[in-house]
Amino acid sequence: MGFVAVAGQALSDGLNRGAEEGVMLDQVFIHCPYCGEAIEILVDGSADSQHYIEDCQVCCRPINISVSFDDDGDPQVSVASENEG
């Protein structure tokens, strides 16, 4: 896979530039239902509840991700393995 560990500076610069462009993305950490690793996802805060599949960044298996927003507008993320539907 193309994952490359880089020293933090360049990576955080890229994230900061993205935020300045007005993209409403919330950074959320979830735990992979397969391997249990904490992985970071970006949630589109301008959308309503979402359901999609994202491959684990560690074990590359497909995670069912459900996102809803509470009364404060904070994202509530739940994950399930493919078998759980």
Ligand SMILES: [Zn+2]
């Ligand atoms: Zn995993």
